[in-house]
Amino acid sequence: MTTVKANKKGSTSKPRHKVAASPKRRGLNAIDVNVSNKLIDEGGLFLLKTGVLIGIGYFIYYKFVNRFQSLSQNSSYPAANISDGEAETRANAIFGSMSTFGNSVTNVADNLQGLNYNAFVKVYNAFGKRPGYVTSGDLNLVEWLNDQFDETQMNALRFLVPGLF
Amino acid sequence: MTPKNLKYLKIGTAVLAVFGLGYYIFKQDNSGNGIDPTGNGTTPPGPVTNGFNAYNVATQLYDEMKSAGYASFLNSHEADNIFSILKNVNAQQFDKVVTAFGQLPYNETLGSQVNVNPFSDLPRKGLVIWMKTELGPDSISILRNKYPNHF
Numbered sequence: 684m685t686t687v688k689a690n691k692k693g694s695t696s697k698p699r700h701k702v703a704a705s706p707k708r709r710g711l712n713a714i715d716v717n718v719s720n721k722l723i724d725e726g727g728l729f730l731l732k733t734g735v736l737i738g739i740g741y742f743i744y745y746k747f748v749n750r751f752q753s754l755s756q757n758s759s760y761p762a763a764n765i766s767d768g769e770a771e772t773r774a775n776a777i778f779g780s781m782s783t784f785g786n787s788v789t790n791v792a793d794n795l796q797g798l799n800y801n802a803f804v805k806v807y808n809a810f811g812k813r814p815g816y817v818t819s820g821d822l823n824l825v826e827w828l829n830d831q832f833d834e835t836q837m838n839a840l841r842f843l844v845p846g847l848f
Numbered sequence: 849m850t851p852k853n854l855k856y857l858k859i860g861t862a863v864l865a866v867f868g869l870g871y872y873i874f875k876q877d878n879s880g881n882g883i884d885p886t887g888n889g890t891t892p893p894g895p896v897t898n899g900f901n902a903y904n905v906a907t908q909l910y911d912e913m914k915s916a917g918y919a920s921f922l923n924s925h926e927a928d929n930i931f932s933i934l935k936n937v938n939a940q941q942f943d944k945v946v947t948a949f950g951q952l953p954y955n956e957t958l959g960s961q962v963n964v965n966p967f968s969d970l971p972r973k974g975l976v977i978w979m980k981t982e983l984g985p986d987s988i989s990i991l992r993n994k995y996p997n998h999f
Binding site for chain 2: 757758759760761762764788789792793796797798799800802803834835836838839840841842843844845846847
């Protein structure tokens with residue numbers, strides 16, 4: 684107990700004594716305020732610039748990472764059994780089957796039925812990225828289907844176009 | 849032929865050989881003869897022509913549906929399993945599954961093979977009636993997309 688007290692006393696009294704006794708130190712304090720004000724200004728500007736740069740960087744990164752990457756057709760499989768226009772129509776119809784309340788799985792199924800691999804690629808590319816459920820952001824076709832339907836409904840859709848998603 | 853010419857000839861041959869080999873290694877298959885994983889849009893279709901056995905599929909469907917209750921009632925995984933079983937079965941193959949299933953005793957009211965009347969046998973029903981009884985309207989609509997001749 685006694686040693687701790689002694690230590691405490693010593694450590695608190697020592698620097699106070701030193702600062703009070705040094706006139707140099709007191710003189711510097713006035714300059715210190717100006718310098719520190721300048722530093723704060725510069726520091727704030729620096730932080731602002733850094734923040735803006737990081738923000739722009741993150742925005743570009745986000746846009747890049749979340750861009751739509753189209754699938755390419757696999758030419759070793761049979762050619763697509765629908766045209767580009769039909770793919771566009773089907774993509775629109777799939778997206779249109781979503782209403783304010785819920786989504787019609789049978790409507791989506793009608794538009795996915797009978798697609799072969801390359802035809803599905805066409806529909807996927809025509810779909811691009813479209814908004815899903817309110818909080819989900821923009822999704823590609825496969826993400827969108829997973830977003831809209833439960834596992835049983837997904838199973839039913841996989842039954843129509845097996846081996847794709 | 850000077851030794852220098854011989855050297856050039858050797859290098860030329862080696863370069864040609866490398867290019868020739870590269871061509872065969874990296875050649876793209878554009879034939880369109882590959883087996884489409886969806887089994888759609890080609891005749892004779894199907895990724896599952898190999899290993900497809902109509903009797904096995906019919907048995908799996910029977911095992912899935914024979915227990916009490918419907919897909920929407922008591923058996924929550926029944927619809928999932930039926931779609932999984934039929935995933936790689938195309939329309940032509942489904943014809944064979946229907947034939948292989950034949951007509952089996954079925955209680956349409958209970959969705960099972962329980963016979964409540966001891967004085968008469970259960971009526972025999974085909975696969976499509978079994979499935980129409982077991983599955984809900986949405987599932988039937990999706991089955992109709994793939995097997996329009998049956999549903």
